[in-house]
Amino acid sequence: MDYAKRLERVSVLGAAGKMGSGIVLLTALEMADLSLDPAHRGLEFVLNAVDVSSKALGGLMKYLHAQVLRAAEKKAVTLRKVYEKREDLVENEEIIRQYVDDVLAIVRPTTRLESATDSRLVFEAVNEDPALKVKLFGAINTQGPGDTWFLTNTSSIPIHELNEKAGLGGRLMGVHFYNPPAVQKLVELIPADTTLPELAEFCREFAKKLRKTVVPSHDVAGFIGNGHFMRDALHGLAEAERLAKEYGFTDAVYMVNKVTQDFLIRPMGIFQLIDYVGLDVCRFILGVMNDRLPGRHLHSPRLEALIAKGILGGQFADGSQKDGFLKYEKGRPAGVYDPDKGAYAPIAELAARCDPRLGAPPKAWKPWKAVIGDAQRSEYLDGYFRELRGAATTGAKLARAYGRRSKEIGLGLVTDKVAAREDDVNTVLLTGFYHAYGPINAYFD
Ligand code: CAA
DSSP: OOHHHHTTEEEEETTTSHHHHHHHHHHHHHHHHHHTSGGGTTOOOEEEEEOSOHHHHHHHHHHHHHHHHHHHHHTHHHHHHHTTTOTTOOSHHHHHHHHHHHHHHHEEEESOGGGGGGOSEEEEOOOSOHHHHHHHHHHHHHHSOSOOEEEEOOSSSOHHHHHHHHTOTTOEEEEEEOSSTTTOOEEEEEEOTTSOHHHHHHHHHHHHHTTOEEEEOOSSTTHHHHHHHHHHHHHHHHHHHHHHHHHOHHHHHHHHHHIIIIITTOSSOHHHHHHHHOHHHHHHHHHHHHHHSTTSOOOOHHHHHHHHTTOOOOBOTTSOBOOSSEEEETTEEEEEEETTTTEEEEHHHHHHHHHHHHOOOOTTOOOHHHHHTOTTHHHHHHHHHHHHHHOOSHHHHHHHHHHHHHHHHHHHHHHTTSSSSHHHHHHHHHHHSOOSSOSSSSSOO
């Protein structure tokens, strides 16, 4: 079966979740482009967007409409060529509207899992729960024709384990997108030992057509991305606990978050990133890794305690950020959670107390957005980190220690043979987490 035929009938499970909705968007755009190619006349492209929540599916369709419209506006010139035979489409607006209609017509939102049984490709993006994934794969596999290919967006569960437990006979591949899938360039590809070579080849082609950067990861719990992120997050949590003894918990969280965002020039501080991914999702991933990597102690009592209080982070259906370690107003951090008081300490008060303690970042400092857009980024970073290495402020010392640990984690992933090369670790952080530089660098020794 060729590439287009395989993509003619697709289902995405967990379609209305934050990863699922991005996967539906990207897949629907690719399917629409195939359907508009005269070479595929006669094929009827259908994408079942399967989710347990019909309300969330309503939100998915709104998200898709807005995003497809943006995509159409960006490629209006190409679309004019695609629709050149349609004499009824003259104005740009008509062409754009037609494309949006064509993409959305492919997507069929449904709460019925049975819709997936006649799909040739099933993309799973449900919760990070091994038993749930195995149950869904097993149900579709036994009711379907027996030659369905399965992709999983699992961010930590070994693919060979899911393949064996669901009895898929090598028809499963790990295809791990990063949040938000529409923005992050990375797709981590994880074949199990038994994954069919033609399925692995299809996934490479699919990722390439989506214009993603592909990094292969070995089939080890957490893969490269979470292998790094989870250890980085645990380090951030440990640093905060250490600083809390001297400054108190809210000050410590503020300081570590500020150092990891500003001093290290990252898009988000580590606590904001944990909130963005979701404390409960991080706990799920850590649980999967901890069970499968004995002796690594990948867990956090602080995370457990906050989750027990209902502090979860993650996003609302409209994409806005829920409170977690930090409180958010208009998407920006506005407070830090104080577990003793059960309330958020205002960020302005924390800044007034903690910023002088940390000291100013190096003079060359620029925000992350300016750095990623800098045509001379590498020269800029050389100069910035030279200054950071020579600085004696508490902020600079914390940043250096953090950068060293981040590098050590990256090198460990190569030593442990999760990543084949140092470059792969760096590419994952650059393209999956939008970092301005890779963790394995000459800035920290
Ligand atoms: N869907 C589509 N587009 C989105 C989007 C979404 N859900 N969220 C943001 N965007 C777009 C915005 O529309 C905007 O587009 P334009 O530039 O064309 O206007 C662009 O992304 C930038 O967004 P903002 O201007 O709102 O905000 P920002 O500049 O701060 O960037 C961010 C937001 C891209 C999320 C950036 O902060 C970032 O990359 N943060 C790090 C996120 C990260 O580390 N992700 C990986 C998490 S780990 C993971 O996913 C794996 C796992 O298994 C846990």
